[in-house]
Amino acid sequence: MPATPATTGGELAPELDRAKLLAARYKAAEARPYLASALYALTIVPTSQVRTMAVDRHWRCYVAPAFVAATAIEELAGVWIHEAAHLLRDHHGRAEYLSATDQRDRLRINIAQDCEINDDLLTDGLRLPEGRMEPGLFGLPDGGLFEEYLPGIPASSPHRLDCGSGAHGVPAPWDLGQGGSDSTSGLSPVEAEALRRHTAEAVRAHHRSRGSVPAGWRRWAEQTLEPVVDWRKALTGAVREAAWAGGAVDYTYRRPSRRTPVLGGRVVLPSLRRPLPRVAVVVDTSGSMGDDDLAAALAEISGVLREVGIGGNRVAVLACDADVQAVARVTAVDQVELAGGGGTDMTVGIRAALAAPEPPQIVVVLTDGHTPWPDEPVRCRLIVALIGPDAPQPPAWAETVRITPA
Incomplete structure (x- = not known):
């Protein structure tokens, strides 16, 4: 059944081919059953404000109807897993430990995070749309974490992508925040953490019984269930x-404001200090x-x-x-x-x-x-x-x- 009631910001969403989108999610869950719980926990929110698909930290998945219409089901299945991976790997939580300078550059963070995810997904045989980010595009090796990739991502990257606040941690214009209707309320932090652990246990169990889980997911599962934290x-x-x-909570005249020169030196403005x-x-x-x-x-x-x-x-x-x-x-x-x-x-x-x-x-x-x-x-x-x-x-x-x- 096309069309859907949930939108962001009160906008009237274009018609969404929900049957195609759900078929892609089913295909992703069938191919990677250890990720099924995470995939089905994502709440669909159609909106024309995103270019493709994006997530927030409350496990809402914002979907562009035009992107669904233009993308094959096999590639949509890969994007489903890609977006769930941002949340399972707690990318927005890990981004909070970056330096203040890095935190301000959400594009570089997002590119590095996509590199962390996509090399695993492509190695696993999943299809992704054209224009995807891979470590090789930046001369970086596969198998790394986004924190390791970040220094190698140029500040003036021509790429444009935004996987949402569930990735880089910066609220996007389409985010519903902690509110939303009953159908778009999303997950609480406690529920999200429980889902991560449940998925990690499913990854471990699937690998032990079938031995077919990619190394990147196995590493993530072991880290989640038996974390080794870089405490420094x-x-x-x-x-x-x-x-x-x-x-910046106070004013000081020790270092005048940068706007002082435009006043011709007649007035010296104080600057904010921290x-x-x-x-x-x-x-x-x-x-x-x-x-x-x-x-x-x-x-x-x-x-x-x-x-x-x-x-x-x-x-x-x-x-x-x-x-x-x-x-x-x-x-x-x-x-x-x-x-x-x-x-x-x-x-x-x-x-x-x-x-x-x-x-x-x-x-x-x-x-x-x-x-x-x-x-x-x-x-x-x-x-x-x-x-x-x-x-x-x-x-x-x-x-x-x-x-x-x-």
Whole structure:
């Protein structure tokens, strides 16, 4: 039955050949049964605002009726799997860990992500429309992740594509956001994560029973079910996001606005500045923490703060077991005194950090996790860096990174 009720922005969608689109999805699910749940979880939203097909982070698939009409079913099946792959591989979530400069270039991000997906799909024998992105177009090897491809994608690429906020993470004009009608409400983040794990388990089971799953999907499934996180990149991303979350919040005459010259020097305009935040690092020095691991992890955190541009007297380090043993503002990791060795209560260290005359905007807690926590969220950004594979999870409102010192 052609035509469809769901549209974006209140527009009247052109007639969609829904039977053809659904036949393509069925063909994709039949050929790759381990992806069936993900394919059928996508909500179809017709719109002329996209050129081909695109997804948002809520698992809605925006479809151009003209593209469906002009594309063969075999190629549409490949595009279905391509768009589902953006969401299964959490491309929008991974993009949040890129540098601020890279995050602003969503075209390069999207091209790199397409390269990550398409080499797997083409190796798997799937058909895709002309104009697809492949690593070879940029002199890059197959089998990489988009983060590895991104530096090799030129900034002035002539390619034009947009797989939506479910890929690069930047909201598109056609996005329905968190709303939508009952038929287009999409998935919640919890439902999406459950679907990723279910699909990863299906990939693993299919490969064990038939041995026919491509290497790229097997690698993704193992990473999803038994993740190995690049904790340095995750911590850098979390601190950078916290550091810049406030935006340009104040004016200064130290560096006049770039618009001043156009006024002939008669008026000097102030410019906006982003004041760097104050950071406190609460270090668990209880008896369960090994000195070598502590020193290595603290050195890594120091490197993260330097990379983000936070240092000098803007970083306070508090050594804490069941009480705060030492407090210092440091410029180098070798200035830190790791005093302690008794019981454990990071709540004490967090409260001491927040009680400072100039309280921090970011608190990083370095601990093995065997500690009480505040009963409710604190009034700043709290990032917990957990040491050890068996460290218990802190409260859900705390951002968590698991550290594996070398």
